[in-house]
Amino acid sequence: MSYRAPLKDMLFDLEHLANIGQIAQIPGFEDAGLETAQAVLEECAKFNEGVLAPLNVDGDKNPSSWKDGEVTTTPGFADAYKQYAEGGWQGLQHPADAGGQGLPKVIGAACVEMLNSANLSFALCPLLTDGAIEALLTAGSDELKATYLEKLVSGEWTGTMNLTEPQAGSDLALVRTRAEPQPDGSYKVFGTKIFITYGEHDMADNIVHLVLARVSGAPEGVKGISLFVVPKFLVNKDGSRGARNDVHCVSIEHKMGIKASPTAVLQYGDHGGAIGYLVGQENRGLEYMFIMMNAARYAVGVQGIAIAERAYQKAVAYAKDRVQSRPVDGSINASAAIIHHPDVKRMLMTMRAHVEGCRAMASVAAAAYDAAHHHPDADVRQQNQAFYEFLVPLVKGYSTEMSLDVTSLGVQVHGGMGFIEETGAAQYYRDAKILTIYEGTTAIQANDLVGRKTARDGGQVARAIAAQIEKTEADLARRDSAAARAVHKRLVAARKAFLDVVDFVAGQTKASPNAVFAGSVPYLLLAGNLVAGWQLARSLLAAEDLAAKGQDRAFMEAKIATARFYADHILSKAQGTRDAIVEGAESVTALPVDAY
Template sequence: MALLGSPPGRTVLTIRVHAGRMARAPHRHRETAMTYVAPVKDMTFVLDQLVGMENIAQLPGLGDATADLARSVMEECARLGREVVEPLNSSGDRNPSRWENGAVSTPPGFKEAYRQYVDGGWQGISHPAEYGGQGLPKVIGTPCMEMLQSTNLAFSLCPLLTDGAIEALLTAASDEVKDLYLSKLVSGEWAGTMNLTEPQAGSDLALLRSRAEPLEDGTYRISGTKIFITWGEHDMAENIVHLVLARTPDAPEGIRGISLFVVPKRLVASDGSLGPRNRVDCVSIEHKLGIRASATAVLQYDGAIGHLVGEENRGLEYMFVMMNAARFAVGMQGVAVSEAAYQKAVAYARERVQSRPVDGSSKQAVAIIHHPDVRRMLMSMRALTEGARALAYVTAGYSDLAHHSADPANRAAYRSLYEFLVPVVKGWSTESSVDVANLGIQVHGGMGYIEETGAAQFLRDARILPIYEGTTAIQANDLVGRKTLRDRGAAAKSLIGMIDATLADLEKARDTPTPAIESMRHNLRLGRDTLADSVEFLLAHADRRPNAVYGAGVPYLKLCGLVLCGWQMARSLLAALANRESDPEFHSAKIATAHFFATHLLPQAVGYATAIQAPEGLGDALALAESQF
């Protein structure tokens, strides 16, 4: 796709960033400064060449969403991250949020940074103008989400959960509830949370015990204990709006009897003014491996006043809206941590001098970036990150098409693709981020194991990503059951057809053969075929061998992630070849990265497919009796 020219006349952009720099905490001995620089050029390439911003700008209601506007917003967001949010990352990790007598104090500087984030209008970037948002498409909000997460993952979780609360209320709440809460949430003046988990009910929500007693005025009294509530209590916003799953007295057992309630930390009068504290208390916060600056709260509800969202007993359906938004955002956290870990590893590899080169090109020790295995690790980190970013941004574009396309059939088709891809983005990107952060430590060698260098924080922060908002196994179960078996593989086969179109483009590009084209053509074809065969295997064996099919869920998710990212890297390769004269250095790097992905990563698809389609299914995994473990 050709790059867009200058946008027409006006824009509605009101996002602003306050000037000034937050003070950095003094560095301890051996600590290295954060090296993150927002990859705006790569983000722009993906939006223009893979998503197609000109197509998004033609959707009803999105006429102002031009490529130039997207670049302007990204540059402003990059400045916010660089000047305001990133300086608090390592200090917040060392001095995390503190709980005392039911109150949580955030790390120094967090309140001020959050105020600048809110005053700049960033919370509402992709939310409706009707409630004070910017009304920009998801594909513009997504790079901004990534940049905030790269600079400070713990801080970014607060806006992330607020976004999810907004989506749930927009989908299911009454006009009265929307009018009471949405404008404050969209502005960021109030923060939002998601309350699902209880001590006896982790991922199995059928075991929820929290109760909701109806009152004569139409409100409910909510009682129960919720755990693992991200930013469930803090001092950055004047109110916190909890979305809580609970059961009414006559509700049926299991997940069919769950309702959703909005329960504010401080009661809200009909005119929107704040009243006294509601009966919800933070009884403790968790001490965690990573994301230490964010307060992960245990909340006790003791007859707190709440409003029903939508209809009784449909709470899980509504909460899935919030969870889908959060799952995509967590997938973006995987991309974000990978990018930050990669950049830090590159910076260290350029400055760390050790050993002479194996090719004899120097008699002196050289920076380790000259050594082949260090290059291999850095290229793996780069390729995994760029592939995950491309797939996630394209998925965001499908969301915009699903919401704004004028054709109902197109809306339905893109909604199906988006829903199929959300668990892939979440599962693949977060699992990859652990691998990328781990490689980052390996590049640093022993210094990576030392906290002061900063490389270890990325691995500690990344490790929660494949767990919260649904573990990788839960994403895999969703991908197998709801997203593949339910529609008899229709969405998966649609994506495979799109891969076929790219393979046809690669065949045409062989008129001017390059090693990158040849490798990508061969290995993407291999990946495409293994994915198609695996889909057919799942469909054929689901009824007769459910343990084998669902037991292969995680390999199937990883196969989808690998092949679909490879597909996007193939599209990147074709675009870079077509545009290389406009920016030779940038596009040659894109070509080399795509070539590496094709040669070193895509062949792994065969291993995943072999595990999925093993004749004995899960025979080896289920071979031991319980007593033998």
């Protein structure tokens, strides 16, 4: 089997870090406790291991192809998608009254991880559909909801997000696509959108494009952008599929990775105008789009964890199989499997620790989302919302950046074989590189972290998180194990380094924006490192308790060892990062542009 879902680790996080027991006390989630989670995750694992994982290599070898405006996906994808939809997987996290299963995000996120581990290229289609559903749920009229929601939630139709244009990437102020109001209340949309994931494909009967465009006469910049639904096929009154709309795929990109996922250039309105329907109010498009973006950003972070997990599994399998050289300690007097060599262990532990740390962070973030949206107490909701919002750029930015290191190490463990495409390790390396770019580059996440999440409230939420971390430190200080002591030392140092940076960011963003933004990505990486390390510290505490009770000792000891490795080898970078941010800003911007 090429992929085995890490169910034990996921359930450990759900139970001991994300406290799914508390989520199950929220009205509406009564049935979403650990048992439900286990049942759903097991079913999900079966589907992903059995159906989607085997198609991952096919997608790379035989990518989506374009001909005369039509896109043919990798053989097997359309059938797998049918199974995905029929299994009800698209609706997992969506409300029951829209046809979904209404499960909390904390369970859904684990399923999203499996889907992406199994097949990153495939998973992008449901991921984008999720975004379209979120946008319609939040801002769509009853009519739009009635027309589109159920078909999207069931997976019968798929969704897309249309933001980027050739001149408008990170900078959406430059969007030029225009929408002309029609007498019947609809709009005609004209323009070119690029980088549209699953913008055209043959896996579903209809594609519901959510499109940013300017209504004639709208203000310049981001305040004049509106959001439209533009379906590939119009929808008849009775809900059946109607005429072909004037949106056409003129090409797809030739990419380094995620080759099975068609990345479309879409031309709107070349034959009279694409019929579109306004979502919510005019000129509030960006706001609605951010709803989709935030869900998508979290999901892309999970993609980072997912591909890192799969790269880790492949590297472990190779390291246990490949025999080469004697162990340096003389413990085996013959060539041994390379997993016996300390540096191979270091690489595998680095991969493992990153994956488990980021998974734990994503799991607690998902729990916060659930509480923020569904808890009966407004204060609890507000607190959790702030925590979740702080974590989204970390989940997105840090998990994807770490996935570059992890997939690189995955190739490295394979030695020369890793560079040969047939081995498969290289695909993860190539696929992962998009994750730090799409749905907002790491720099865009860092801008969000600096501006909206730190400077705006003067660092309040950041310091509240540091205060939570201090509690974990106090718990660690009460333990007498060497592992707890080691983790305590690094966690204290990293938290202090983080606080220094928070002071710097909160204090200087207005006065010295260049200095702060020169360190924005390092700040994101430091914060992500800290929060992931913190969650592994909490894992260690739980695992020590459970091991003492004799519960699954081997698993618990591995968890403790991984937490300690993370602290020793990854969290220990925090101080250097702090120095670079707080003391090194000047040298980032010293060189005049002409001197490059």
